[in-house]
Amino acid sequence: MKTFLKILLGSALAGLLVYLYYTEVKPVVIFGLRSDYAHAIPFQKIPEGLTSLKAESCGQCHREIYDEWKTSIHAHAYEDPFFQAYWKKDNNIWVCLNCHAPLENQQPTLVGEIPRGRVEKAVQKPNPHYDPEYQKESVTCAACHVRDGVVYGPYEDSAAPHPIKFDPNFRTTQVCQRCHNVVSGPAQFYNVGPCGTYSEYEGKFFMKERGFICQSCHMPEIDRPVATNGPIRRGRQHLWRGGHDPDMVKRAVGVQVKADTVSPKPGERVSFTLTVINAGAGHKIPTGDPDRYFTVEFFVEDRGGHVLDHQTSTIGRWIMWQPAIVELYDNRLLPLASREYQFTYQLPAQAEGLKVKARVQYHILTDKQHEMLQTQYGLTGNDPYRFVVYEREFPLSGDLAAALSESEQSATLSRQPEGTSCKAGAAG
């Protein structure tokens, strides 16, 4: 009888603990709240002199900036099929909108108190000012520029048909930090926040030694009229290229391949060393969304393209998501950090026509996750989710020397533009 009672009590206690874990401890989203993004950017009214807050209406006078923004991922952060699929997976919880469609005007509900910081328990009521068309504009002009009926900007002397105010923060990283430095929540064990791009940048090479801000690389400088018929000014293109843009990713990655012999003979062992360096990103590569990773691969192929040997290594973060979030390992590259990957192959007696292929790929997510989003969460569109950033072939014969030196030359060339295309701004 006594044992029976003990078992009963034991299971009741275990049940209670599991209940408490799921309702009070287990996070519903993979990040914590911080006061600046726990709530939407408050309701904004149309500044005097303008007829609408919408990006398109700003574009009547700021045409080029509008056209650039329209091509950027900021303009699509809400309709982005990857966002939509993951959002569905997270039961369309409201908190995601605070960065992907951040103005109160863009959100269907008004969020009040958030008891004990638990997003699923937040008090919500319908938003009478909700504009579904405006929601689709995602990170729209007003999200960064409009507060209390005033348009904020980087200049001290402009004359505009709308109220303006100089805000020195536009030339610092302050404008980006709200959304690009997500923190971990209680019972989440990350090394840095789940999308902690700002923390990876703070105090590192490009900030400290070059005085670069986020805009230096993500909003290239340009001299032009910033409004129709306005004077020529130094401003910045509203492009924000990042992980979805192969050219941008290539700017971050320097690759060099060396071999321990320049004329391998049949029967010998040959060793290749591939060095990857974060040559052009102000933060870790990959950064942001923890799904991102690089693979470094070597293949040995014969004349017919048959793969005789294959080796893959990964650069990214390894996170256990269930039953609790624990970051196990992070081998991403900090600015200017490099890592060597070795590949050794024993040449057969008949080595004629064999070659080694070295390849570096960037992945937005894994093939498996991609399939899960497609089959379970309605991922639509055929947006590429991985692409090659480096690929070279090296013949396993006397021609190896030439192939290696050619690869070395183009490695130095491909690193050069980084210094010239990213002009320094004021340190943030």
Ligand code: HEC
């Ligand atoms: C009817 C034309 C017009 C419309 C519409 C318009 N602007 Fe302007 N805006 C101007 C002009 C003109 C200037 C001043 C340009 C100059 O001095 O070089 C300006 C200046 C600015 C500046 C720079 C302010 C500073 O001092 O740093 C920003 C930012 C800006 N506008 C944003 C917006 C946004 C956002 C919208 C839409 C909500 C918008 N504008 C709508 C004409 C317009």
Ligand code: HEC
């Ligand atoms: C209101 C929130 C918000 C602010 C402020 C903001 N961003 Fe973003 N940014 C986002 C969101 C959300 C995405 C992701 C969109 C997506 O992929 O669906 C994004 C994407 C990006 C990307 C592209 C990533 C990719 O995958 O291609 C870059 C680069 C970027 N932002 C840079 C900046 C910079 C630089 C600033 C400061 C000038 C800034 N952002 C300010 C919310 C913001």
Ligand code: HEC
């Ligand atoms: C993610 C934040 C963000 C969004 C969204 C955004 N801007 Fe800007 N904008 C900036 C920053 C940062 C600068 C300062 C660039 C610099 O240093 O000159 C700026 C500068 C400007 C300027 C002054 C000219 C210049 O190049 O500096 C105008 C005008 C302007 N933005 C209009 C717009 C319009 C119109 C939209 C929407 C189509 C828009 N912005 C969307 C961040 C943003």
Ligand code: HEC
């Ligand atoms: C020295 C240039 C440089 C600076 C400074 C820089 N970046 Fe980047 N950033 C890059 C390059 C190059 C890439 C492409 C490589 C990649 O996606 O991993 C990139 C990628 C990104 C991405 C894409 C990540 C994703 O999920 O696809 C985001 C977001 C981003 N940067 C935000 C920022 C923010 C915010 C800052 C300031 C705190 C910043 N960057 C500073 C060069 C820079």
Ligand code: HEC
């Ligand atoms: C604090 C701001 C913030 C919040 C809150 C936020 N995001 Fe994001 N999200 C970003 C930024 C910034 C990026 C792009 C850069 C990066 O990868 O860090 C992004 C990128 C993404 C991407 C990658 C999109 C792509 O095209 O590859 C997905 C998916 C995503 N977010 C889903 C969500 C979901 C689901 C939620 C809510 C559970 C959410 N986000 C909440 C800021 C935020």
